Amino acid sequence: MATTLAKAADDTAAAEHAARIEHVSKSFAGPAGQQLVLDDITLDVAPGEFVTLLGASGCGKSTLLNLVAGLDKPTVGSITTDGRPALMFQEHALFPWLTAGKNIELALKLRGIPKNERRDRAESLLELVRLKGAHGKRVHELSGGMRQRVALARALAQESRLLLMDEPFAALDAITRDVLHDELTRIWAETGVSVLFVTHNVREAVRLAQRVILLSSRPGRIAREWTVDIPQPRRIEDAPVAELSVEITEVLRGEIRRHGQH
Numbered sequence: 687m688a689t690t691l692a693k694a695a696d697d698t699a700a701a702e703h704a705a706r707i708e709h710v711s712k713s714f715a716g717p718a719g720q721q722l723v724l725d726d727i728t729l730d731v732a733p734g735e736f737v738t739l740l741g742a743s744g745c746g747k748s749t750l751l752n753l754v755a756g757l758d759k760p761t762v763g764s765i766t767t768d769g770r771p772a773l774m775f776q777e778h779a780l781f782p783w784l785t786a787g788k789n790i791e792l793a794l795k796l797r798g799i800p801k802n803e804r805r806d807r808a809e810s811l812l813e814l815v816r817l818k819g820a821h822g823k824r825v826h827e828l829s830g831g832m833r834q835r836v837a838l839a840r841a842l843a844q845e846s847r848l849l850l851m852d853e854p855f856a857a858l859d860a861i862t863r864d865v866l867h868d869e870l871t872r873i874w875a876e877t878g879v880s881v882l883f884v885t886h887n888v889r890e891a892v893r894l895a896q897r898v899i900l901l902s903s904r905p906g907r908i909a910r911e912w913t914v915d916i917p918q919p920r921r922i923e924d925a926p927v928a929e930l931s932v933e934i935t936e937v938l939r940g941e942i943r944r945h946g947q948h
């Protein structure tokens with residue numbers, strides 16, 4: 687499976703961007719008229735790049751991710767992606783009446799993969815997320831971390847060139863989250879998939895990303911960005927990760943103060 691995914695990523699070499707967000711603004715109708723949530727966001731994600739979008743609660747991170755996913759349209763500006771992105775959320779959104787394996791097979795079916803290939807492919811994907819042998823397990827039999835592994839396998843089943851992740855590990859305990867950070871870093875390196883990952887956890891952003899984009903609040907604008915050149919695999923407690931996290935947290939605090947939040 688990793689080979690197929692790696693090949694999908696190779697094909698992307700021709701594409702200049704996994705995602706291109708150009709001068710995007712988004713407003714919603716509110717009680718006091720139109721509320722500007724995102725203001726003039728311009729951002730490219732390169733093929734194979736891992737980018738985290740970081741910002742305070744309510745700054746518009748999920749709104750931006752939904753726009754990139756094509757679930758909603760920008761009020762102004764344009765977004766293009768290299769093919770249809772795959773999505774993964776905080777809640778696993780697995781079908782509880784299907785087994786882990788059948789949840790993945792459903793994604794393969796929706797992609798038009800023939801029935802006789804689905805089982806093997808689902809098994810390979812489960813192996814990729816280190817859940818070998820879990821094909822027949824019901825969702826309720828799986829721990830929170832295992833459910834997110836299945837959700838990741840299901841997202842990878844789409845063989846998209848861009849994976850959009852909205853706080854996928856936020857509901858997990860710290861140790862499980864740590865393990866899944868390692869797994870995601872490994873899978874990203876193995877497959878070459880591009881990742882746009884939303885979080886409000888500064889350390890998580892620095893642990894994972896090649897580039898951290900900080901959004902300001904009300905409206906969400908790109909406040910600053912950092913290139914993270916700390917070698918992988920990183921640990922969340924590594925000194926360089928901690929140092930950069932402190933620096934980013936300071937800027938984030940300043941943003942929050944400026945916008946009267948706490």
Ligand SMILES: Nc1ncnc2c1ncn2[C@@H]1O[C@H](COP(=O)(O)OP(=O)(O)OP(=O)(O)O)[C@@H](O)[C@H]1O
Pocket residue numbers: 714715723741742743744745746747748749750886
């Ligand atoms: N469909 C909608 N209609 C009206 N307002 C919306 C809609 N979607 C989002 N908003 C508003 O846009 C703002 C940004 O919300 P969004 O969920 O994108 O923030 P976020 O940064 O992802 O927050 P969190 O970290 O808490 O998930 C909020 O004020 C929210 O109320």
